[in-house]
Amino acid sequence: MHDTSGCRAAGAERRGARRRLSSLGVLLLSSPLILGTGAALVASAPAAQAQSYRFTSIKVEGNQHIESGTIVSILHLQRGKALSAADLNDAYQRLAQKHLFESIVLTPRGNTLVVKVTEYPTIDKIAFEGNERYKDKELSKLIKSTAHRVYSPAQAEADAATIAKFYYARGRYAAIVTPKIIKRPDNAVDLVFEIREGKTTEVQRISIIGNQHFTNRRLRQVLATKQAGLLHQFIQSDTYLHERIAEDRQKLTEFYQRRGFIDFEILDVASEFERNRSGFFLTFTVHEGLPYTFGKITMASDVPGLSAKPYEKALRIRAGSTYSPLVMKDNIRRIENILAEQGVTFVTVDPVITRDRANQKLNIVFTLKKSPRVFVQRIDIQGNTTTLDRVIRRQFHTAEGDPFNPRKIQAAADRLRKLGYFSDVEVSTKPGSGPDEVIVDVNVKEKPTGSLTFGLSYGVSSGVGAVVNFAESNFLGRGQAVNFQINTGVNNASSVVSFVEPYLLGRDVQFGFNAFYSRQNYYNTYFDSSSYGVQPSLTFPVSNNGKLTLNYRFASDSMSNVDSGAAVPSAVLQSEVGSRTTSSLGYEYSFDSRRTGLDPNDGIMMSFGQDFAGAGGANRYIKTSAKLAGQTRIFDDEVTLRATLKGGLLSMLSGQSSRAVDRYNNNGEIRGFRPWGIGPRDLNATNQDALGGNKFAVLRLEADFPLGLPAEYGISGGVFWDMGSVWGLNSSExxxxxxxxxxxxxxxxxxxxxLSIFWKTPIGPLRFNFSHAIKKESYDRVQNFDLTISSQF
Known part of the structure; x- marks a missing residue:
């Protein structure tokens, strides 16, 4: 448990003093209430307690803003009825609990009860002082005290506590909020909240106790909370947030369970302040247990007339592989989907697990069982103020009236979380109007989904540039993505507008539209080019891991200023000067094993596509591209191995010649060489112009690994080996x-x-490449150093 008593010490002392004064006030003011005004009666308290009162009238004195009738109704005393001292005390408490009066005195005078009150002042203005991080408008939404209403010390204290909690939630546990009043004429006051924001409370150290199979450094990489490091003033993840502990628990548990540690549990999470209260020490105490692998995998059926044998081939579990609950869920989902497609309802797959402790194996029997006949009555959605109901509802592959399947509901909740529209998603069920019906409750908490970015970019090849980007992933709450980006550089400029509708006409079909413009003076070339066009597309799934994209592209590309001022210009490039339009239809099939969600860091990805130009426009060609990539982790997931094989072929039709703007140019494909640094070249021209080629192929092998530096620095290393070529021209060239x-x-x-150095910085992930070409041609242009934004397949 974290200790924040010091942060609230000043407030607690004030509240304690106020409670002591309040208690004293009750005793003093209740004396005339219960005993009357005679001081001599104090000595005979028991007799006074037994005394009864009967009032025919109630007189209110001292009130200025609150009506006498309102006060009398709150007392709730019946005229002419015998009342005990306890009854009068209860009436006093009812009035005091309204927090409307600074003092209250009840005095019996014969048949009249005199109620003398002193009202709290009225709040004239509310102000905030000392707040620099958050504006007055934002803080004013947190409090309940209101201008031109009666001032309540209790409410002011509660508002101060609420503001303090607001700061605590943002990692500022040293924040102190003090409510003060400034007296004004006519019984009015100004309420001022004095705020000492304090510094962000960082996590100075994260310790893990009980781990034997994985190092502290590896486990810290899993956690969302990070230790304060080199960039602690910029990195928000090193701020201590109590709410983030739950996320860390889940991440750590999933990390171990995916690696077969089925008995893993977190015994305790302790957080404590540093002595000077400038940071937290966070300690996770864990029990790892032993890692298990899959043993014998079989299927059985408890449903009469339903054989399990036809469904065994749907299992994708290899005996001896590491146990993972994600693998289990994927196989259960696959079988239940097949059952649903066959019209078999109210049958679920229940895995029965038997441990072989001696061999650390789990023998699993996937059993088909009859489930209760329960239907979904309706799906209730709450909490979405911007996102439309249909955007949330389409993540549920279950509609009203369908058989209820808890796993499908949980899968829908997972899909909602992955959308990135919500900071919190809670999906639960409750009984419906009938015994065979349930209601699905969906409660979401929205978060900002738009961003406006201004920044600078730098590349060894492109130089310094400016970037302006607007992105909205949930446009108008419709789940649509809109992006507008402008890039400018010394010799280059580009802009892109894109729009994505993920569910066209309510179907699982993604519609995309891109409009683009670019102007470039390629580094290591001696011509200018410009291009503009549009590209609509449709993408739809063809399998669990496969997608097919159909697209149309219209573009106009031009070349100019070839070898300006050169004594001998390139005859090839000069023959390509001018504009040419392209109208093409294309397709691309992609397969990504990570789409199943079993492990986003391991898997294979492949794609194959072709563009057919000639449906209008001047260009006539077939452009083919292919890619195969694989990634895995070794040595306790600390080393990542990655291999990528890519290739492309530009085949011109109708006797046409290709142009440099259409050909491949090794733009970053083979590291160690400049863009346009390899491939066909006009050596006879003064500038020995790079021409690009109709074909390219590259194999990239790389490994990423830690350098032994503290993980919070965000610095790691890598090695790579690239090989390939760019070649091929038409006979006319x-x-x-x-x-x-x-x-x-x-x-x-x-x-x-x-060698590579990776550095995760607030401005983005940077990659520094130090290269050496070990096989090259004499006319190639090498590049021994490169600074880029790191990207992965």
């Missing part, structure tokens, strides 16, 4: 070149090795 230049258009293998 070759005819314009000398023999030595024609040789550059042939296949020549290039390769380079290098």
């Amino acid at each position: 070759l005819a314009l070149m000398t023999a030595s230049s024609q040789d550059t258009a042939k296949f020549h293998l290039r390769s380079a090795i290098g």
Whole structure:
């Protein structure tokens, strides 16, 4: 438990003093209430307690803003009825509990009860002082005290506590909020909340006790909370947030369970302040247990007339592989989907697990069982003020009237969380109007989904540039994505507008639309180019891991300023000067094993696509591209191995010649060489112009690993080995070149090795590449250092 008593010491002392004064006031003021005004009666308290009163009238004195009738109704005393001292005390308490009066005195005078009150002053203005991080408007929404209403010390204290909690939730546990009043004429006051915001309370150290299979450094990488490190003034994840502990618990548990530690549990999470209260020490005490693997996997059926044998082939579990609950869920989901497609309802898959402790294996029998005949009566959605109901409802593959399946409801909740629209998603069920019906309650808490970014970019090849980007992932609450980006550089400029509708006409079909413009003076080339166009597309799933995209592209590309001022310009590039339009239809099939969600860090991805230009426009070609990539982790997941194989082929039709703006140019594909640094080249021209090629192929092998530095620094290392080539020109281009230049258009293998430094910074993930070309041609342009934004497949 974290200790915040010091943060509230000043407030607690004031409240304690106020409670002591309040208690004293009750005793003093209740004396005339119960005993009357005679001081001599104090000595005979028992007799006074037995005395009864009977009032025919109630007189209110001292009130200015609150009506006498209101006060009398709160007392709730019946005229002419015998009343005990206890009855009068209860009436006093009812009036005091309204927090409307600074003092209250009840005095019996014969048949009249005199109620003398002193009203609290009226609040004239409410102000905040000392708040720099958050504006007055934001803080005013938190409090219940209101201008031109009666001032209540209790409410002011409660408001101060609410503001303090607001700061605590943002990692400022040293914040102190003090309510003060400034007296004004006519029994009015100004209420001022004095705020000492304090510094962000950081996590100085994260310790893990009880771990034997994984190092502290590896486990810290799993946690959302990070230790304060080199960039602690910028990195918000090192701020201590109590709410983040629940997320850390879940992440740590999932990490172990995916690796077969089925008995893993977190015994305790302790957080304590540093002595000077500038940071927290966070300690996780865990019990790992032993890792288990899958043993014998079988299927059985408890449903009469339903055989389990046809469904065994749907199981995708290999005996001896590491046990993971995600693998279990995926196989259960696959079988239940097949049952639903076959019209088999109210049958679920229940895994029966038997432990083989001696061999640390889990033998599993997936059993088909009859489930209760329960239907979904309705799905109630709450908490969404911007997001439309249909955006949430379409994540449920269950409609009103369908058989109730708890796993499908849980899967829908997971899909809602992955949307990124909500900071919290709670999905629960409750009984419906009938015994065979349930109601699904969906409660969401929305979060901002739009961003406006201004920034600078830098690349060794492109130089310094400026970036303006507006992005909204939940446009108008419809679940649509809108993006507008402008990039400008020394010689380059580009802009892109994109729109994505993930569920076109309510179907699982994604519609995309891109409009683009670019102007470039390529580094290491001697011509200018510009391009603009549009590209609509449709994407739909064809399997659990496969998607098919159909697209149309219209673009206009132009080349100009070839070899400006050169004594001998490139004849090839000069023949390509001018504009040419392209109208193409294309498709791309992609397969990504990570889409099942079993492990987002391991898996394979492949894609294959073609564009057919000639449906209008001037260009006539078929452009084919393919990619195969795989990634895995070893050595307790601390080392990542990655391999990527890519290739492309541009085949011109109708005797046309390709142009440099359409050809491949090794723009970052083979590290160690500049963009346009390899491939066909016009050696006879003064500038020995790079021409690009109709074909390219590259194999990239790389490994990422820790450097032994504290994880909170966000610095890691890597090695890579790239090999491949860019080659091929049409006969018309070759005819314009000398023999030595024609040789550059042939296949020549290039390769380079290098070291990488990865640094996660507030401005984005940076990658520093230090390369050395180990196989190259004499005319190639190498690049031994490169600074880029790191990206993965």
